[in-house]
Amino acid sequence: MLLDLSKRALFSQALDLTGCGRALRASRIWQGVLILNYHRIGDPQRSMLDRNLWSATQDDFDYQVGMAAKNFDVIGLDDLEDVLTHRRGRYVMFTFDDGYQDNYTEAYPILKAHQVPATFFLTTGFLDASQIPWWDDIAWMVRTSKLSALDVNRWTSSPVPFDQPHREGAIHRLLNVYKELPGESTEEYVEFLAAALQTGRCPKSVADNLWMTWDMVREMRRGGMSFGGHTVTHPILANLSSQQQDWEVAECKRRLVEELGEPITAFSFPVGGRSSYNSFTRTALETHGFRMAFTYHGNYCRPGHQDLYSISRTAIETDIDQRQFRAVVTLPQLFA
Numbered sequence: 001m002l003l004d005l006s007k008r009a010l011f012s013q014a015l016d017l018t019g020c021g022r023a024l025r026a027s028r029i030w031q032g033v034l035i036l037n038y039h040r041i042g043d044p045q046r047s048m049l050d051r052n053l054w055s056a057t058q059d060d061f062d063y064q065v066g067m068a069a070k071n072f073d074v075i076g077l078d079d080l081e082d083v084l085t086h087r088r089g090r091y092v093m094f095t096f097d098d099g100y101q102d103n104y105t106e107a108y109p110i111l112k113a114h115q116v117p118a119t120f121f122l123t124t125g126f127l128d129a130s131q132i133p134w135w136d137d138i139a140w141m142v143r144t145s146k147l148s149a150l151d152v153n154r155w156t157s158s159p160v161p162f163d164q165p166h167r168e169g170a171i172h173r174l175l176n177v178y179k180e181l182p183g184e185s186t187e188e189y190v191e192f193l194a195a196a197l198q199t200g201r202c203p204k205s206v207a208d209n210l211w212m213t214w215d216m217v218r219e220m221r222r223g224g225m226s227f228g229g230h231t232v233t234h235p236i237l238a239n240l241s242s243q244q245q246d247w248e249v250a251e252c253k254r255r256l257v258e259e260l261g262e263p264i265t266a267f268s269f270p271v272g273g274r275s276s277y278n279s280f281t282r283t284a285l286e287t288h289g290f291r292m293a294f295t296y297h298g299n300y301c302r303p304g305h306q307d308l309y310s311i312s313r314t315a316i317e318t319d320i321d322q323r324q325f326r327a328v329v330t331l332p333q334l335f336a
């Protein structure tokens with residue numbers, strides 16, 4: 001069972017006020033691995049990019065890592081397979097997707113201070129060529145456009161207003177259109193938006209210092225962090241042909257192995273919902289030696305979890321306050 005946001009807030013408050021949360025954390029009410037997923041750490045308020053990518057402020061992340069380290073066994077990637085298949089207990093794992101540079105500048109110092117490992121899934125093409133990802137490109141266009149709405153067009157069934165207070169909703173809606181498109185139409189769609197919103201594409205200079213460098217990645221690896229694949233260009237894999245999927249998986253792995261000089265066996269699906277990958281994705285992962293794949297379905301992994309190509313993670317987002325975070329890790333059956 002999953003609770004909607006308002007119920008989450010209410011129940012998490014009750015957990016705290018009744019003192020139940022503390023008792024439950026000390027009990028064995030759940031067993032398994034709760035894998036938390038983050039994207040960016042910091043304050044999104046002034047960003048022209050997609051603010052939904054920020055998962056926590058530095059202060060909240062510091063609290064979350066400290067709280068997990070105090071109450072649970074926090075494991076790294078190397079322990080996961082053994083824990084999933086053989087061990088009983090309550091484990092928490094921290095993961096990050098995409099490879100944003102604040103993972104190094106903001107998250108890594110906090111993880112180090114708490115001596116907690118984390119696993120980072122990298123979109124290799126972003127690190128290699130300082131690309132603006134499609135979600136940040138579209139968000140930037142909506143934020144900088146002088147227009148107040150997008151007229152009816154072949155991509156959206158009705159006009160999309162994006163003056164305040166509609167702006168965040170408009171970004172969300174235009175990103176959802178992208179996610180449904182076959183891979184060969186996505187570039188045409190983004191080009192259409194650039195023309196229709198009269199902004200052009202987000203300037204490449206915005207991507208300066210947006211992604212980690214490979215030197216940062218190697219430093220974090222020496223510091224006990226782990227790395228996995230997240231494709232080259234961050235497409236919705238299920239919208240690609242089997243050959244395109246194979247290339248995204250193989251080339252991402254090749255670059256990671258080249259830069260890190262060690263086997264890479266873990267992968268997380270871009271976007272990560274059930275419709276974002278398919279059987280061709282799994283074939284490509286098996287073919288290229290990925291042994292584990294992480295989803296974005298929510299929930300946690302029970303002991304004896306068998307399918308290593310469908311490992312559940314739960315999203316941590318900036319609207320999760322400290323109380324709600326305590327609820328997520330205390331009762332993941334309800335909150336994760």
Ligand SMILES: [Zn+2]
Nearest residue numbers: 097098270271
């Ligand atoms: Zn991603």
